[in-house]
Amino acid sequence: MKNIQRRKFIRDVSLVSTGALVGIHHMGRAMGNSPNDSVNIAIIGIRNRGKDHYRALSKIPNVNIAAICDIDQRLLPEAAAEVEKLTGRKPLIETEIRKILENKSIDAVSLATPNHWHALQTIWACQAGKDVYVEKPVSHTVKEGRLMVAAARKYNRIVQTGTQARSQVATMDAIRFLKRGDLGKIYMCRGLCLKPRASIGHVKDSPIPVGVDWNTFLGPAPYRPFNENRFHYKWHWFWDTGCGDLGNQGIHQADVARWALGKQTHPVRIQGFGKYVVYDSDQETPNIQHIEYEYDDGSVIQFEVRGLPTNSEAGVKIGNLFYGSKGWMSMTSEDEGVCKAYYTDINLEASGFSSYKEKEGPVFNNDDPETSDAVVNHFTNFINCIKSREWKNLHADILEGHLSSTLCHLGNIATRLNRVLYFNPEDETIEGDEEANAYLTKVYRPPFLLPDIV
Structure with missing residues (x-):
C-alpha cells in the first residue's frame, strides 16, 4: 500500500x-x-x-x-x-x-x-x-x-x-469539559487497568469437544492441538489469538486518553516494560505492564496494567486520570463513566518555595436511566x-479504532522487546528496527490469508 x-x-x-x-x-x-x-x-x-x-x-x-x-x-x-x-x-x-x-x-x-x-x-x-x-x-x-x-x-x-x-454520556460531557480548556492544557493522561486476574494454571491438550469447529476457531493462527486454556475467553492471554489485558480491557482507557488529548495521529516514541509474575501458568501475555507513549508535541499517555492484588489510584482501578495546567480529573470505567474534576492553584512564594491549593470541580455522572x-x-x-x-x-x-488499537500493539511490541520504539506515524513503521517492524504484521495460516489490497 x-x-x-x-x-x-x-x-x-x-x-x-x-x-x-x-x-x-x-x-x-x-x-x-x-x-x-x-x-x-x-x-x-x-x-x-x-x-x-x-x-x-x-x-x-x-x-x-x-x-x-x-x-x-x-x-x-x-x-x-x-x-x-x-x-x-x-x-x-x-x-x-x-x-x-x-x-x-x-x-x-x-x-x-x-x-x-x-x-x-x-x-x-x-x-x-x-x-x-x-x-x-x-x-x-x-x-x-x-x-x-x-x-x-x-x-x-x-x-x-x-x-x-x-x-457514555458522562464521559462525553467530561471530554467536552477538558477540550474547552477548563483544566488548562492537558499535558498527560494516565490509563489504568488495575484488574486482578486469577491464574489459568497448566492444562494439557485434549480431544476437540463435539460441536466445536477448532480449525475455524484458530483460523489465521498457527494450528495446534485443542487446549481449554486457549479456547473460550482465555485466548486473550496468548499472542496467537489475543493482545493481553492491554488490548482486552486497556484499549478502552487508551482510547479515552487519546480522545482527551485530541490526538488524531500516532505517538512517535514508545517505551514499555512488562512481565508475567507471581503465577506459574500457560499464560504468555504479561500481567504487569508499564508503558509510556510520547507524541510529537511532547504530550504523554502513561498506561499501567496490574493484574494482581492492588490498590486503586485516586479511587480508580479501571479508568483514567487526566492532568492539566490548571488541575486534574479522575474517570472510572467505560461503563461507569463517573468523572471528578479538581482545580489546582499554584503560587510562587517569596521564599522561592511553591504553595498550592486544591478545590473540587464539577462531577459528571450518568443520572439519566434512559x-x-x-x-x-x-x-x-x-x-x-x-x-x-x-x-x-x-x-x-x-479509523478511531485503528489509532487506539495501534497504541495497544505498539505498547505490546515495546514490552516484548523491552526497548524504546520510534514510530513514524505517516507510513506506520518503526524506524531503524527490523525486528520490531516484524511485529506490525504476522504470518497467516492458509487459507485464512490477509489480502495485500482490499
Whole structure:
C-alpha cells in the first residue's frame, strides 16, 4: 500500500472527529418508525460479549436480530432461545460466517469474536456489502487495522469500533469539559487497568469437544492441538489469538486518553516494560505492564496494567486520570463513566518555595436511566449511521479504532522487546528496527490469508 494512502488515513480522522460528540440524548429520534426501516443484523460469536450485543440490540427500535453464528454449536440453542424471548422472533442459526455474508437479507454483522479474527471478518463483511460493529481491539496487528480502514472506505461501509466509552454520556460531557480548556492544557493522561486476574494454571491438550469447529476457531493462527486454556475467553492471554489485558480491557482507557488529548495521529516514541509474575501458568501475555507513549508535541499517555492484588489510584482501578495546567480529573470505567474534576492553584512564594491549593470541580455522572447504558447508546449510534449512511457521525469510526488499537500493539511490541520504539506515524513503521517492524504484521495460516489490497 502506498504511503500517500496511509497518510490519508490519518487526515481522515479529522473528519471523524466532527461527529464524535453527537448528543446521546437525541439519538433515538433519528430512527425511523416504519417496519420497512428495520435493520437486519447478525451476531457473530455469542458466548460472552456476543450476549451483550444481542441484549443491547434487542432494546433498540426497528432492529431485527436476524441471525446468530458461532463455531461452538453447543452455545447456539440457549442463545437462540434468549434472542427469541427478547425479541419475539427466532433467529437464523449458523456456524459459518461465510453463510451469513452470503445472505442478502442481512444488512450488518456484529463481531464478538477473538482478536485474531476481527480483521478478516470485517474486511469480508465490507466486501459483501455489510456494515460492521467490531469489538475492540479492532485488529491483531497494525497492518490489519490499516486494511480495515481501507475496506470500510472503499466499499462505503459503516464500521463502528466497540469502544462504548465514546457513547457514555458522562464521559462525553467530561471530554467536552477538558477540550474547552477548563483544566488548562492537558499535558498527560494516565490509563489504568488495575484488574486482578486469577491464574489459568497448566492444562494439557485434549480431544476437540463435539460441536466445536477448532480449525475455524484458530483460523489465521498457527494450528495446534485443542487446549481449554486457549479456547473460550482465555485466548486473550496468548499472542496467537489475543493482545493481553492491554488490548482486552486497556484499549478502552487508551482510547479515552487519546480522545482527551485530541490526538488524531500516532505517538512517535514508545517505551514499555512488562512481565508475567507471581503465577506459574500457560499464560504468555504479561500481567504487569508499564508503558509510556510520547507524541510529537511532547504530550504523554502513561498506561499501567496490574493484574494482581492492588490498590486503586485516586479511587480508580479501571479508568483514567487526566492532568492539566490548571488541575486534574479522575474517570472510572467505560461503563461507569463517573468523572471528578479538581482545580489546582499554584503560587510562587517569596521564599522561592511553591504553595498550592486544591478545590473540587464539577462531577459528571450518568443520572439519566434512559441513556445510562453505554453499550445500548453505542449500538444506537451505529444503527442510526447505518440508516443515514453518514460514517462521519459514528462515535467510534474504524479509523478511531485503528489509532487506539495501534497504541495497544505498539505498547505490546515495546514490552516484548523491552526497548524504546520510534514510530513514524505517516507510513506506520518503526524506524531503524527490523525486528520490531516484524511485529506490525504476522504470518497467516492458509487459507485464512490477509489480502495485500482490499
